Each structure stands twice: as C-alpha cells, then as structure tokens.
Amino acid sequence: MEAFTEQQKLLLSDFIDKMLAKSADSEEAEPKAPSAEAPDGVVPAPPVNDGLVASNRRLQLLAEAREYAVRVVDGMVESRRSELVTHHNRIVPIYRLPNEVFAIIFKFAHADAFDTLSRGGGENAESYARLHVGWCVSRVSSLWRQIAQGTARLWTLVNMPAPDFVETCVLRSQNLPLHIMLRDFAEAKIFSHFSVSRYEEKIKQCAPILVRHIARWQTLAFKDIRPVHYVGMFSDVAPQVEKLDICITPTPVERVQMIITPKTFTGLFPGLRELRLKTVTIPLSSTVYTNLVKLHLKFVTFPENTVGDLIRAFQASPLLEELVLSKTLFLGRDPTPPIANPVPLPHLKSIWLILLEAPLPKTILSSICAPPTLHIFGHSIFPPGWDLTDIIPSRDDIPNTVPCLLEITDLTFDFEAEPSIYKIEASSRSFDNFPTPFDFGFGPFQEWGSMDGHPKRAFLNLGAELPLPKLVALILYSVSSKFITKNVFVQVLSRFPEIEELEFHDCAPGYLACIDPGGLSFPNLRFLSLFDFTESYVGAGRPQTQMMTQKSLAAILTHLPTLEALTFTNCSPRLIRTLKSTRNKHLCPVLDELSVASCAISGMDLVALVKSRAKWGPEESLTTMQITDCEGVDEEAISQLEEIVDFVLHDLGEDSEGADL
Secondary structure (H helix, E strand, O other): OOHHHHHHHHHHHHOOOHHHHHHHHHHHHOOOOOOOOOOOOOOOOOOOOOOHHHHHHHHHHHHHHHHHHHHHHHHHHHHHHHHHHHHHHHHHHHHHOOHHHHHHHHHHHHHHHHHHHOOOOOOOOHHHHHHHHHHHHOOOOOOHOOOOOOOHHHHHOOOOOHHHHHHHHHHOOOOOOOEHHHHHOOOOHHHHHOOOOHHHHHHHHHHHHHHHOOHHHEEEEEEOOOOOOOHHOOOOOOOOEEEEEOOOOOOOOOOOOOOOOHHHHHHOOOOOOEEEEOOOOOOOOHHHHHHOOEEEEEEOOOOOOOOHHHHHHHOOOOOOEEEEEEEEEEEOOOOOOOOOEEEOOOOOOEEEEEOOOHHHHHHOOOOOOOOOEEEEEEEEOOOOOOOHOOOOOOOHHHHHHHHHHHHHHHEEEEEEEEEEEEEEEEEOOOOOOOOEEEEEEEEOOOOOOOOOHHHHHHHHHHOOEOOOOOOEEEEEEEOOOOOOOOOHHHHHHHHOOOOOOOEOOOOOOHHHEEEEOOOOOHHHHHHHHEEEEEOOHHHHOOOOOOOOHHHHHHHHHOOOOOOOOOEEEEEEEHHOOOOEEEEEEOOOOOOOOEEEEEOOOOHHEEEHHHHHHHHHOOOHHEEEEEEOOOOOOOHEEEEEEHHOOOOEEOOOOOOOOOOOO
C-alpha cells in the first residue's frame, strides 16, 4: 500500500508540473496589455509575486486532480460492484431457475394480487400500486425485467391512471383481456362536487388510450371516483366486459347517493356477469341487470324502483348464483301486482340480506325458487312484534321457495351472541361439507329485557313456522329466565323428540332439569355436551341462578339411558364424578365415550370413575376418553387410564410431552 501511495504522489506531481508548464506557455503566448501609469495621488499596486501565483495555481490543480481521481475511483468501484452483483446473481440458486419457471411464479403472484384488488385490497395509493406485479418485478433486476416484459399476462392489470403506464400495459399485454381497476384514495374530494381531483384529471388523460382498446376490456372497477369523470369512456360496445364494480365509500360525515342513468350502459356490456354497486344507483330498468351471475347492492337507494322491480330483474338473470343486498332501499310505489309464481333460480348458491327494512327479506325469499343447497345469511333489526315469520316464507311456501330450510339437521340458537344481539345458525348433513342453509343475526333491540322480546318469539318459531323436520342436533347458548321461561323451553324442545345430540353452553341448570318423562323426553339422544357449568361462572353473574348439583345431574342422566358420548368442558369436577358407578347407581349404561376439557378434576378421580364403571361389567366400561387441558391430570394418571380404556386421547397442555391428539 505504501508503494502505491508513493507512486500515486509521483504521478500526481508529474501531472501537476505538466499542467503548470502548459498554463505558463499559454500565458506567454497571450499578448500583454501595456501597463498604465497610476494617476496622480493614487498609490500604484504592488508588483505580483510570481511564486505565490504559481503556488496558488498548483493548489487549484491539485484540488481538481483530487476530485477527478475520486470520480474515477467511484466509477471503477461501481463498475466492479455491478459486476460482482451480476456474478452473485448467477450463482444464487433462485437465479438458476429457467425463465419459464419465473414466468409461472410471477403469474401466480399476479393472480393473487388481482384477487386482493377485487376484494378491495390496498390501504393507500402506494400499496395499491404495489399490487401490480409486472411493474414491481421489473424493478428488481435486469433478468426479472426481461422476463416480466415478455409475460403478457402480468400487464393485463391497469390500476394506475398514468398515461405512460397505461400505454405500457396495453402494449405489453398484447391482445389479452384488460382489467381496469382504479381507486382514488383522496376520499374527501367526493363531496366537493365542483372540483376535479388530480386523480380524476389523470383518468381523463388516460381515457383515450383505454377507449382505443375497448374490445379488450374484461373488468371495470372504479372506487371512490365520481362517475361523471369516467362514464364518457362508455361510448361503444365492450363485448368482453364480465365485471362492473362501481363503489363510493360512505363516510360518517355525509352519504352521497350517486345515480347513473339507465341509458348510460344500455347495450354496452352484453357479456356482463357480475355487477357490484356501493352508494351508486343504476335504475333497475337498465340492461346491466340482464344475465347476471353475481349481484351485489350495498348502501344503494332506488328512488323510483320497488322490490317488485328487483324480483322482475331476477327473471332476466336465471343463472344468478350470488345475491348480496345490504342496506338497500326501494322508495318507489309498485303500480303492478307482485309476481304470481316464484322466480326459478336453480343455480343460486348464496343470498345475503343485511339490515334490510321489513318485510323485504320475506318478500324476496318468498319470490324465488332456489335449490335445496342455498345458503342464506343476514342480519336484521326489526320493530317490536316481528319474528322469523317476517324473514322466511310461510310454512306452506317454504318447499316451493327456499327448501334449504327443510334440510337443516344442526341448529344453534344463541340468546346473547353479543350484547342485545341474538343469532341463529344452521347447517345440513344432507350435503357434503355441512353447508350453512341459514345464518342470521338479530339486534340490537331496545326492548331487550322484555319476556315478549325478539329472542323468545324467534325461539317459539322453531319447529312451528320453521318446521325443521330433519333436525338431529340442537346447540343452545345462554338459556335463562332473562329470555324465556321454562314453559317456553319445554314447549319448543318437545317438538323434537327424535333429536340425537344436545349441547348446552352457559345455560341455567334449571332448564336442563326439565328433561324428565313429565317434561322433556329424548328417547334417541346419543350425545350430550355441557359447557361452562362451574361455580366461577355463577359467581361472575352468569345467567345461572344456582349451581347444578350432582343430584340434579344424576336425575337428568337417569332419563337419558341411550347416551353414548358425554362431554364436559369447563365444568365442575363434582358433575363429572356423578358418572361414578356404585352398587345402587348405574347412570348411562351404554356410555362409550367421555370427553373432559378445561376441567379442574384430578387424574385420580378420573381413574376411580373409570374403574368403578368397569367393575360392574363390560357394558358400562368406557372405550374412549379424550382429555384436554386438565391441569390435575398427569402422565401417571394417563398411564393408568390406558390400562383400562382402549383409546385415551390426551393433550395435557403446552408443558406436556406425551400429547396424543
């Protein structure tokens, strides 16, 4: 390094000497002006010191040489760094993949980004732009840029209104269909009706480019952009458009309903299959409601249309699969009588009815003929006096409208899913994957504490207006005198004598005591599950008025001789010990499986229980036990249980090394 330093000094010194000599020669070649004599009274300037001038010039040249040398060295370092990066990339395993594999990976990323955008992804303009895979990967390396530019599918998404960007997407996507998805994140401008935002101005600049390729449009999504700034693009038929999504995000300050005239889209989208509107109204007389597969209307108000117009629109879309209505209002008066027969919608898979005014849900469900695999979801707030009959069709009409309600096999009724809200959820075992035919929430209600409130009336509908002929499993949450009386409880459950499975979560013990020959009888009950029957729940002000005792549980189990499986979750150990057999007590004689989870029972108590049942014969012996998160059960107890019970599935918690679940 020292030799290099000395050599560098010699080179710089030689360079400076040559520059000085060149500078001196040029000065001598220049003609010198004659020196003027100083006027009288003026002191003449001192003669110039040639040595100082030479030194100053030498310093200037040295500074210039230093800056030049630094630039040269920086350039050499950058060049070498670039060479090293290129060499490194060539030996990194991922860069050894064939270009075709990269293209496949990029296509998967593009598809995922497209789905994210379709669901409204992107928290801000920057994150929204990042979802363009072609644009992002082109900035990683020259190799990725080359691959991205040659993969047309990556450029089919247009999600930024920049003319150069749009031109690039149109060119690189070749002749593939285009997905135009634009969103202005400056939402405050929506309520400034007389100003044009920068984003909207850019859309106008890009419009001519997009219109030239109108035959390639497949998706049109405009979010938080006023329609007046883009409807001008719809001047000709767009034969490939399959999805139209127009959304204005409502704000707490003001909710503006924007109306697009029916003529705007008349005949322009013959291939439209999915229509999504939010806070934007297109009258139901428009041709965009024809041949739809998916229809979403959220925060939409139809000032001149009625629900009858909507039902007639269903007739124009016999292939409809998905219908979502959320806070949708119909303010028009219907001059025509309702449709006499339900509209056949044999392909309808799901329908969402969110916060619709009564009796819209009932009117809609009573006016369609859907397949038995339909899923109905929703949430409603109804005035006092209304119940399930104001949502679902009449009992006689259900088979011809929404027969999925007759396929219900499992039903959950939660009297207090949230404060002042109750919920009904149902599923069906008639089909694969246990589809959900009915999932509805109700509330909050002002009349919540009344015995004649909504939950009671809805509960009374079970087995009556809602027949439930195939019900085999019933799950109840928060049953207490706050919502229903024991008489109502018995009245409803007595409609399902063939039920096979019962679950009680956080319920008042007195209601379970109604299970006796004089009250409720379940001769086919095979599975019983009890959740949250502990002293701590009573002390915490839960609905129980008193803790269930061993005697009361024994009385209940005496009337359930067909039980094959019993589950205790977060229950008092005293209740579990009730199953212990004695000379004079043999509860649940055909019980085969016992599950205990999050209970404070000890391992020795469980061992004693199992031994007591095995003592009185194989018919009372347990064959399967499941133990989960029971701190009092250790490995020694598990070993003893495994000697008696055929199958012991256990998970003793995070510290357990012998988990077998």
